[in-house]
Amino acid sequence: MKAGLGKGAASGLIVPVAILLAWQALAWRAGTPLFPGPWQVALSIWKLWPVIVGQIGYTLMRAFAGFVVAAVLMIPLGILLGRLKTVGRLVEPMMDMLATLPPPAVVPIVMLFAGTGDIAKIVIIAYAAAVPLIMNTYEASKGLHVMANQVARSLRLTRLETMLHIDLPASLPMIATGLRLAIASALLVSVTSEMLLATNGIGVFIQRQQENFQIAGGLAAIAFISVIGLIINNLVFQLEKRWLFWHYRSSESHSDG
Amino acid sequence: MDIVLKVDGLTKSYGRGADAVRVLGGISFEVEQGEFVSVVGPSGCGKTTLLFAIAGLHSLTSGSVRLKGQPVTAPPKGVAVVFQDYSRSLFPWKNSRDNVAFGMARIGGRSAADKRAKAEAMLEAVGLGGFGDKYPWQLSGGMQQRVAIARALASESELLLLDEPLAAVDAQTRSDMQDLLLDIAIRFRQTCLLVTHDVDEAVYMADRVVVLTRRPTTVDHEIRIGLGKKRDQIATRENPVFLKARHDVMTSIRNFRAGAPANALA
Ligand SMILES: Nc1ncnc2c1ncn2[C@@H]1O[C@H](COP(=O)(O)OP(=O)(O)OP(=O)(O)O)[C@@H](O)[C@H]1O
Ligand SMILES: [Mg+2]
Numbered sequence: 149m150k151a152g153l154g155k156g157a158a159s160g161l162i163v164p165v166a167i168l169l170a171w172q173a174l175a176w177r178a179g180t181p182l183f184p185g186p187w188q189v190a191l192s193i194w195k196l197w198p199v200i201v202g203q204i205g206y207t208l209m210r211a212f213a214g215f216v217v218a219a220v221l222m223i224p225l226g227i228l229l230g231r232l233k234t235v236g237r238l239v240e241p242m243m244d245m246l247a248t249l250p251p252p253a254v255v256p257i258v259m260l261f262a263g264t265g266d267i268a269k270i271v272i273i274a275y276a277a278a279v280p281l282i283m284n285t286y287e288a289s290k291g292l293h294v295m296a297n298q299v300a301r302s303l304r305l306t307r308l309e310t311m312l313h314i315d316l317p318a319s320l321p322m323i324a325t326g327l328r329l330a331i332a333s334a335l336l337v338s339v340t341s342e343m344l345l346a347t348n349g350i351g352v353f354i355q356r357q358q359e360n361f362q363i364a365g366g367l368a369a370i371a372f373i374s375v376i377g378l379i380i381n382n383l384v385f386q387l388e389k390r391w392l393f394w395h396y397r398s399s400e401s402h403s404d405g
Numbered sequence: 406m407d408i409v410l411k412v413d414g415l416t417k418s419y420g421r422g423a424d425a426v427r428v429l430g431g432i433s434f435e436v437e438q439g440e441f442v443s444v445v446g447p448s449g450c451g452k453t454t455l456l457f458a459i460a461g462l463h464s465l466t467s468g469s470v471r472l473k474g475q476p477v478t479a480p481p482k483g484v485a486v487v488f489q490d491y492s493r494s495l496f497p498w499k500n501s502r503d504n505v506a507f508g509m510a511r512i513g514g515r516s517a518a519d520k521r522a523k524a525e526a527m528l529e530a531v532g533l534g535g536f537g538d539k540y541p542w543q544l545s546g547g548m549q550q551r552v553a554i555a556r557a558l559a560s561e562s563e564l565l566l567l568d569e570p571l572a573a574v575d576a577q578t579r580s581d582m583q584d585l586l587l588d589i590a591i592r593f594r595q596t597c598l599l600v601t602h603d604v605d606e607a608v609y610m611a612d613r614v615v616v617l618t619r620r621p622t623t624v625d626h627e628i629r630i631g632l633g634k635k636r637d638q639i640a641t642r643e644n645p646v647f648l649k650a651r652h653d654v655m656t657s658i659r660n661f662r663a664g665a666p667a668n669a670l671a
Contacts, residue, residue, distance in 0.1 A: 295490055296493065301480050304480050394497045395497070398540070398541075398542035
């Protein structure tokens with residue numbers, strides 16, 4: 149499979165290149181700035197990149213802040229709730245309910261308490277990132293085998309040591325899934341929150357470009373976000389390979405028999 | 406001789422009210438310093454329950470467990486456990502060395518480097534020298550259980566509790582590991598309590614065998630195995646003392662099974 153990867157990547161380019169060409173052809177035929185082709189978008193990127201990078205900075209910073217707040221609060225909370233079975237069962241319905249609530253729906257409530265500034269946006273982002281994190285961490289921690297706890301107790305570990313050295317690493321494969329979803333949510337909601345609570349950031353930039361019929365400029369910004377998303381995704385994947393090798397390797401050796 | 410462990414009138418029921426099932430019905434026995442004691446009983450009679458109660462991992466319904474005179478209510482200092490299910494008792498994110506060093510987590514006054522060195526020494530003692538960097542999932546079942554034994558040894562316990570540690574390994578590995586455990590018990594002057602349903606293993610390993618009844622489980626009788634500390638897989642198993650003890654224990658166990666209600670046989 150690995151040997152064919154280079155070839156696979158090359159043949160994977162065929163479809164995107166074909167789409168770009170077709171898009172360009174259609175844009176030429178349309179001949180209006182309201183339907184820019186990839187070439188106009190590229191020109192916009194070249195012209196606008198200092199502005200875009202500056203605006204994306206705000207967006208990423210808030211996304212990061214919201215994500216960190218969510219991770220720092222929700223991972224320990226999820227592990228704790230998974231351990232305290234009775235409390236966990238009590239709050240489970242509430243978690244399910246919050247999980248179905250789309251993050252933009254909380255915007256008016258947050259605005260009441262936190263206005264429309266950075267704090268408000270970070271709160272909304274944190275809320276969006278918190279949902280997949282708490283769900284995945286809680287499920288993982290709840291599902292830990294009793295044996296792990298018995299071993300911990302027989303080694304006379306304290307509660308905190310058990311959570312840190314056993315529950316956390318044992319839950320890490322599922323937490324990683326939660327983290328990946330949380331990152332995607334944080335980015336998405338960071339852009340959305342800017343569009344709803346306009347001040348600065350790439351969301352605002354895109355909106356302004358569209359309002360001024362600068363479609364190519366808006367698309368340039370979107371291209372930037374996609375590339376950043378890809379880079380972050382890859383980074384997370386590398387970290388996972390580093391920290392969770394034992395999980396992938398051990399499940400491999402189990403399925404071998 | 407010093408008494409390390411004294412179990413007195415231990416009962417244990419699971420569940421409450423009408424659903425309560427009495428598993429242990431009043432168990433009493435003692436373990437002396439340096440002794441290797443086997444507790445043998447039919448499958449499902451509550452061996453793990455008994456061992457967990459002794460380890461402070463389960464609450465008792467009544468009776469008492471004392472370690473060097475101190476009542477056991479929570480996992481006490483000085484007791485190490487080798488669990489029946491080795492695949493779940495080791496941590497896959499730690500290599501063997503760190504798994505063993507983790508056994509010393511609550512032992513104060515040692516640097517991390519000291520613990521690692523001691524872990525290497527314990528791995529060496531169970532015949533896994535040079536396997537410190539391997540992860541549990543890279544080792545065979547028998548090797549994993551040896552890592553678990555090394556971890557238990559590393560904590561320098563007064564009492565080593567073994568819950569059918571060899572039940573899941575193949576026959577050849579099993580007899581090798583019986584000898585390994587015996588060798589370790591002698592070298593470290595380790596007091597050991599082994600629970601097993603395997604009569605041959607119980608007699609082969611022990612200075613004394615405690616024979617359990619069926620549920621609600623009590624002690625039927627004890628026999629001293631007058632074979633000395635050194636055992637040999639061939640000679641010991643042909644020794645008349647071994648054969649007689651084996652005969653005795655087998656007979657008791659068979660009688661319980663014959664008289665057992667259908668659900669206890671399942
Ligand atoms: N937590 C529990 N709740 C209810 N019943 C239990 C519990 N743990 C064990 N039992 C029951 O108690 C009985 C004894 O279980 P235990 O595991 O101690 O037996 P064992 O002798 O170790 O069995 P094995 O030979 O299979 O290891 C079994 O019938 C089991 O179903
Ligand atoms: Mg058992």
